[in-house]
Amino acid sequence: MYKAIAVCGCGMGTSLVLRMSAEKAIKEMGIAHLLEVEHMDLGSAKSMPCDFYIITEDMRDTFEREHRRFVSVKTAFDANALKSGLSEMVKELDEEKEGARR
Known part of the structure; x- marks a missing residue:
């Protein structure tokens, strides 16, 4: 199972909405067995182990x-961009995992 952390500056508003949107997308995509999502503030998130982060575009430069792995969306409500990013990320992580087994 992969772990993602939804992040915003304070860890309350945007990160919670990102997490809820991601969880909805994950269920709709049928990959709930592959991915779990937490939410928190930027400072805390940097010290927590995870496979990738879910962020909004304003945090992209950071x-x-x-050199942190992330999926970014323009807004926390952009379901299509979130699904696309999550799908690509899970595929990338699966390919890395498979390559490590060889």
């Missing part, structure tokens, strides 16, 4: 600078 995560790119730190």
